[in-house]
Amino acid sequence: MTSKHELRSSMRALRKRLAEVDPEAAERAAGHAEALPPGATVALYRAMGSELDADALAVALHQVGRRLCLPVVVERDAAMIFRAWTPGEPLELDAAGCPAPLPLSEIVVPDLILAPLLAFDAHGGRLGQGGGYYDRTFASLPDAMRVGFAYAGQEVERLALEPHDMRLHGVLTEKGYRAFQ
Template sequence: MIDKGQLRATMRARRKRLAGLDPMAASRLADHVEALPPGDPVAVYRAIGSEIDMDALSVALERQGRTLCLPVVIQTDEAMIFRRWASGEPLEPDAIGVPAPLPLAEVVSPALILTPLLAFDAVGGRLGQGGGYYDRTFAALPATLRVGVAYTGQQVETLSLEIHDVRLHGVLTEAGYMAVP
């Protein structure tokens, strides 16, 4: 059985390759905005490295009239908070250097969290970067809908989940939205 560290390295390389093969994939996420579950505000993320970019989807969500927010790490061993944000508003690095809304932005509780990932399976398993930020946040907000955002090619047959891993309710890719049974 492959360990999570090795799987993460493999999936990072795969995601990077997928990003290079289809640079327009991120723009097609917006084509599927109507398929996303309802809920407001919606937590989006600022793509880092080869994560699938959320810019086009963020604009499409705003056009639907949805309020956006971004995750913010305040303490590295705690759940993230979410601050209201609109496309184009200024950002500054949070505690781990990820672009986040300014501290004056309103803290909100998202109804829907769109999360980046390295791999996903058909039953809602999610492999993240390994820091546990989203899993801690999902555990702190159990009623919030959780949707992974990825390239279609990031799907794997099955992921071995640990007790702290929280399943997704669905996955959005450039090919469409898949609800998890």
């Protein structure tokens, strides 16, 4: 049985390879934006490392009138908050070192949260970086739709989930949107 630590390491390497061999994947994924579940306010993220870049998706969603926001880590062991954001607006690093909207930006509650990941399975399992930020946030916003944003090649057969792990409702990849049961 592979440990979560080993799985994270191998999936980071795989995601890096996927990013290198398919630099247009994020653009193709953004082309499927209309297939996402409804939601007036959509949380995206600013890609770090080899995470699938959400910039093209942000532009596509903004153009069809969806309000956008980005997560902000205010406290390391708490749920993230979300601040309104429009593509092109300035960002600063939050408490976790991730680009986030400035403190003057309005705090909002998203209906739909797109989350980066290292791996996902067909049952809605999500393997994140291990900090627990998204699981804590998902738990604090149980009515929000949870959607992974990833390369199709990040799918694994089955992830071993722990009680605190929150399942995704679907995943958006360069191949399109897929809802989970």
